[in-house]
Amino acid sequence: MTQDKTTGALIVKAIVLVIAAALLFAPFLFQDVRSVEVAARICIFVVLVASYDLLIGYTGIVSFAHTMFFGFGAYGAAIALKQLGNTWASIGIGAVAGIALSLVLAVAIGLLSLRVKAIFFAMITLAAASVALVLASQLSQLTGGEDGITYRTPDFFKTATKLMTDEDGKVLRIAGVRMNGKLAAYYFVFFTSLALFIVMLRITASPLGTVLKAIRENEARAEAIGYRVVSYRTFVFCITAVIASLAGTIYAIWLKYTGPDTALSFAIMIDILLMVVIGGMGTLWGAVIGAVLLVMAQYYLRDLMEVASEATANIPVLPHLLEPDRWLLWLGLIFILLVYFFPKGIAGTIMDKGART
Amino acid sequence: MDQLSQTLGRFGGVNLLPVAVALIAFVLIGAPSSWVTLTVAGLAMGMMIFLMASGLSLVFGLMDVLNFGHSAFVSFGAFVAASTLAYFGGWLGSGSVALASLALIFAIAAAVMFGMIGGWFFETVIIKPVYKDHLRQILITMGALIVAEQIILAIWGGTPMTVPRPAFLEGSWIIGDVSIEIYRVFALVLGVAVYALLYLVLNRTRIGLLIRAGVENREMVEALGFRIDRLFIGVFMGGSALAAMGGATWAGYQTLIDPTLGAEMMIIVFIVVIIGGLGSIEGTLLGALMVGLVSNYIGFLAPKMALASNMILMVAILLWRPAGLKPAIK
Numbered sequence: 001m002t003q004d005k006t007t008g009a010l011i012v013k014a015i016v017l018v019i020a021a022a023l024l025f026a027p028f029l030f031q032d033v034r035s036v037e038v039a040a041r042i043c044i045f046v047v048l049v050a051s052y053d054l055l056i057g058y059t060g061i062v063s064f065a066h067t068m069f070f071g072f073g074a075y076g077a078a079i080a081l082k083q084l085g086n087t088w089a090s091i092g093i094g095a096v097a098g099i100a101l102s103l104v105l106a107v108a109i110g111l112l113s114l115r116v117k118a119i120f121f122a123m124i125t126l127a128a129a130s131v132a133l134v135l136a137s138q139l140s141q142l143t144g145g146e147d148g149i150t151y152r153t154p155d156f157f158k159t160a161t162k163l164m165t166d167e168d169g170k171v172l173r174i175a176g177v178r179m180n181g182k183l184a185a186y187y188f189v190f191f192t193s194l195a196l197f198i199v200m201l202r203i204t205a206s207p208l209g210t211v212l213k214a215i216r217e218n219e220a221r222a223e224a225i226g227y228r229v230v231s232y233r234t235f236v237f238c239i240t241a242v243i244a245s246l247a248g249t250i251y252a253i254w255l256k257y258t259g260p261d262t263a264l265s266f267a268i269m270i271d272i273l274l275m276v277v278i279g280g281m282g283t284l285w286g287a288v289i290g291a292v293l294l295v296m297a298q299y300y301l302r303d304l305m306e307v308a309s310e311a312t313a314n315i316p317v318l319p320h321l322l323e324p325d326r327w328l329l330w331l332g333l334i335f336i337l338l339v340y341f342f343p344k345g346i347a348g349t350i351m352d353k354g355a356r357t
Numbered sequence: 358m359d360q361l362s363q364t365l366g367r368f369g370g371v372n373l374l375p376v377a378v379a380l381i382a383f384v385l386i387g388a389p390s391s392w393v394t395l396t397v398a399g400l401a402m403g404m405m406i407f408l409m410a411s412g413l414s415l416v417f418g419l420m421d422v423l424n425f426g427h428s429a430f431v432s433f434g435a436f437v438a439a440s441t442l443a444y445f446g447g448w449l450g451s452g453s454v455a456l457a458s459l460a461l462i463f464a465i466a467a468a469v470m471f472g473m474i475g476g477w478f479f480e481t482v483i484i485k486p487v488y489k490d491h492l493r494q495i496l497i498t499m500g501a502l503i504v505a506e507q508i509i510l511a512i513w514g515g516t517p518m519t520v521p522r523p524a525f526l527e528g529s530w531i532i533g534d535v536s537i538e539i540y541r542v543f544a545l546v547l548g549v550a551v552y553a554l555l556y557l558v559l560n561r562t563r564i565g566l567l568i569r570a571g572v573e574n575r576e577m578v579e580a581l582g583f584r585i586d587r588l589f590i591g592v593f594m595g596g597s598a599l600a601a602m603g604g605a606t607w608a609g610y611q612t613l614i615d616p617t618l619g620a621e622m623m624i625i626v627f628i629v630v631i632i633g634g635l636g637s638i639e640g641t642l643l644g645a646l647m648v649g650l651v652s653n654y655i656g657f658l659a660p661k662m663a664l665a666s667n668m669i670l671m672v673a674i675l676l677w678r679p680a681g682l683k684p685a686i687k
Contacts, residue, residue, distance in 0.1 A: 062495045112675060122423070122495055123627040124671075130624045131668050266620070270503060277496060329507035335500040339493055340486060 008353035016288045020194075027186055034299070040186055042295045043193040044251045049275045050200050050287035051243035057282030058204065058212040059233050060219075064269055065109065065125035068132045069241040071264035072105075073098035073248025078149045078258035079142060086152040095249040099242050106241035110234035133264045148259020157185040157253070189254050196243055197284075203239070204284060212236060216282065270328075271298075274335055280345025289346050294331075301327055371682045372639075375646045382654040390534045395653045401541035403642075403649025404548025405610065408603030409622060410629045410641050411555065412596020418572040418636020420589045422484055423491065425498040427600055428626065429505035430475060432619030434468040434601025435608035436513050439520040441467040442609075449521050457523035468605035469598045476597025480590050502619075509616045517615040520608045544606050551599065555638055568592060572636045628671045634681025643682050647674075 022029065026039035052066050076098030077091055084090035109128060113121045136143045143149065158181040203209055214222045215229050223229050252258045261267070271294060279290020305327055342349050379396055386392045413427045442449065445460035483501050487493040522540065529538040559565035570578045571585050579585050607622065608614045625648060633644030648667055655666040674682065 056492075060492055062492060112672065120631055122425075123631055127624050127628055127668060127671065131665060135665075270499075273496070273499060326507055326511055329504055329511070332500050332503035332507060336483070336497055336504070339496050339500065343493060 006351055006353060008351040011353075012283070012285045012289070012347050012350050016285050019288055019292055023190060026190075027183055036182075036186055038295060038299050040189045040254050042292055043189050044247055044254070045271075045275065045291040045295055046288050047193045047196045047200075047247040047250075048244055049272055049279070049291045050197055050284050051240040051247065052272050053276050053279075053281060053284055053287045054200055054203065054212075054243075055236060055240045056276060057284075057286075058209070058216055059236050060216055061233055061237070062122045063125040063237065064122060065105075065129045065132075066240070066244055066272055067264055067266070067269045068125075068129040069102040069106070069244035070248040070251070070268065071132065071136065071260075072101045073245035073250075074252040074258045074263035075136065075143060075149075075248075076101070076245070077249040077252040078151055081153065081252075082149050082151040086154050088154055091154070091249070091253065094252075095246065098245045098249055102241040102245040103238055106238045107234070110237050113234075129264075129266070129269065133260060133266070136260050136264050144259065146260060148257060148262070150257045153185070153253050153256055155181075157181045157188070185254060189250055192250050193247075196246060197288075200243065201284060208232075274331055276345075277335060277338055278345055280347030280349065280351075282344075283347045283351065285351075286345050286347030293346075297327070297331070371643065371678075374643065374682070375650055378647065378650050378654070382650070382658075385658055386654070391657065393535045394537065395657055396650065397537050397541050397545070399650035399653035400646065401544040401548075401610075401649070402653065403646040404545050404552075405603055405606050406622075406625055406629055406649060407548055407642050407645035408551060408606065409600050410603075410626045410633070410645055411638055412593075412599045413626060414630050414633065414635055414637065414641045415568070415572075415592055416589075416596050417630070419568060419575070419585075419592055421489065421491075421575075423494055423498070424479075424484070425495055425623075426479065426483070426501040426505060427498075427597075428619035428623035429502050429509075430472050430597045430600035430619075431604035431607070431622050431626075432509055432616060433475060433505070434472055434604030435520075435614050435618055436509060436518070436604075436616075437471045437601070438464040438468040438605030439518055439608050439614060440513075442521050446521055449523055454523075454525050457525060461523050461526075465602060465605050468601040472598035472601030473594045475601075476594040477590065479597065480593040484593075506616060506619070509619075513616065515616060517613050520612050520614060522609045522612065526609070540610060544610060547602075547606060551602070552638070552642055559638060564588070564591075625667060628667050632671055632674050632681055634678075634684030637683045640681055640683030 023039055023043060027036055030036070030039070048066070048070060052063075055061060055063055055066070073095065076096075077094035080090040080094030080097065084093065105128070109121075109125060113124060137146050139145075204212070211222065211227050211232060214225075215227065215232060219229055248263060251263070255262060275290035275294045276287060277290070278293060279288070280286025338345065344352065382395070383389075383392050386395070409427075409431050412430075413424060416422055416424055416427075441464040442460060445463060448456040448460040451457070479501065483497055484494070487497055526540045526543055529536045530542075531537075557565075559569060567578060567583055567585075567588055571583075571588060575585055604619070604622075607618070611618075629644040629648050630641060631644075632647060633640030633642070647670065651670050652663060652666055656663040
């Protein structure tokens with residue numbers, strides 16, 4: 001594959017750089033609460049989707065348990081912050097607990113799936129994820145049940161915290177942005193996400209990544225050369241579980257709330273799937289593009305559909321289908337069409353363009 | 358030990374598993390009357406799950422197609438049947454058993470018809486282009502499931518819908534101190550009838566012979582000159598129709614349905630198919646009965662464990678027999 005050396009690849013990387021720059025300066029560029037919310041969500045989903053891409057795009061196994069690991073991380077941090085107080089230590093404990101639980105389950109599922117056909121893997125992970133979801137809503141003393149948990153994060157992230165003060169002792173404003181704890185929280189999310197993403201990029205560029213690509217391109221041949229495909233797959237499954245768990249912890253710190261809908265629900269799994277497929281599997285860059293597009297769509301497409309629904313109010317069926325609640329219907333259709341016609345997604349399709357030999 | 362396993366094998370081998378489960382539960386529960394009630398409930402639930410799962414298993418066995426959208430037919434079947442029953446509400450309330458059963462038959466027939474037409478559409482439009490590509494199959498059928506759920510939401514709305522059921526299926530029979538819900542008996546009888554029919558079709562007809570041969574070795578059947586894709590469309594339609602029928606009976610059993618029904622059942626259906634072994638009707642029946650019985654017994658004995666019971670059952674069986682209880686595919 002000479003995919004890395006096409007003009008298309010340069011374009012994709014340029015797009016990702018622009019996105020990264022936009023996210024870096026998001027609090028300054030878009031100065032309303034909602035935009036920063038969107039930007040933070042994009043950061044976290046980039047990590048989550050990229051880790052899923054590592055799994056589905058680089059090894060070809062479909063797991064439906066990715067939100068489960070995400071949820072473990074989120075609930076780990078949430079429960080620790082709630083029970084042990086809002087200190088950095090409790091975040092650490094929660095994160096480690098989430099990772100440990102994720103690892104144990106990932107190894108268990110991995111080992112179990114070694115014994116069965118690969119196709120079972122999707123079904124088993126789906127079943128495991130649904131049990132986790134039910135457990136989270138049943139164990140209400142610990143997880144808050146359907147209502148979830150609200151808690152306080154370390155004081156450093158409070159809106160009232162002053163990072164820098166001007167002469168009068170008030171919060172310093174730079175370019176109209178208050179230097180307060182909210183900003184610190186955003187940059188915490190941004191830089192941890194960036195670090196995790198770079199780690200994943202490093203993994204794909206490492207010898208391990210090369211083996212994974214070999215497995216993806218030709219499994220039988222990789223096996224014949226002497227790589228134990230199954231071990232590699234289980235290993236990658238564990239790595240992605242850990243990263244997803246960390247992403248969950250970051251999300252829990254940012255939201256200050258963790259519940260089944262934000263951390264464990266099947267809807268998030270569907271979002272991740274849509275993002276990976278729309279962005280393009282097996283490139284990691286695609287994860288960035290997919291996450292940006294879909295999170296933006298979630299926040300802004302509904303508004304657009306509301307307008308469209310009102311505009312077509314006189315036509316019989318259309319307004320019903322254009323209702324904002326039906327946006328998943330259209331995304332589903334786009335998803336199917338993409339899998340048919342552009343199985344490589346946006347990033348993959350662009351990267352194939354303009355091949356230079 | 359060998360002798361023991363041989364004797365067990367002669368009496369039915371893994372087929373004895375549900376019986377063994379029932380016997381253990383009898384000892385644990387202690388009270389015969391609640392045991393009978395639970396067993397009937399478990400068997401009825403098992404038969405309904407069997408209806409939903411059998412199609413999925415056959416479709417996978419025959420064509421190596423894993424259809425994550427299968428549960429959409431369960432939901433559609435439930436809602437189509439509920440709407441039909443609501444439409445014939447007057448007949449149900451008329452007090453006449455004949456009219457009420459006619460309405461019931463219409464409802465199930467509507468669900469089955471819908472399943473067949475939907476199955477045909479699904480097969481030709483969604484699945485045909487991605488044969489032999491598991492990754493894309495999973496993705497596409499998942500996408501189709503999302504779309505189908507949204508369509509259900511658009512048509513029937515998100516609020517739970519009550520399902521009217523015929524008066525003669527309400528209530529329960531009381532024999533001694535045992536009470537048996539009539540609807541459960543109905544579901545059980547329907548399930549057994551469908552299983553018998555499937556068994557006869559698969560084992561006594563030429564088409565059944567071809568299907569079984571196709572499950573075993575598709576290339577060979579194709580090489581002998583049979584159009585297995587056409588056969589597959591038929592199996593797919595039949596499987597979808599069975600799923601819709603299962604959904605319809607499940608709707609009557611629950612009496613209150615909402616659009617998440619399909620997604621909830623899908624997990625159980627998958628567990629059943631995995632336990633039973635993909636591609637075999639007997640395995641699916643066995644798996645469905647096991648799941649039905651175990652979840653009812655556990656729900657009575659240790660309600661807190663009920664959620665995890667299916668998962669534990671699946672893990673235990675997979676550790677014992679990695680390919681399921683009665684796999685048809687080598």
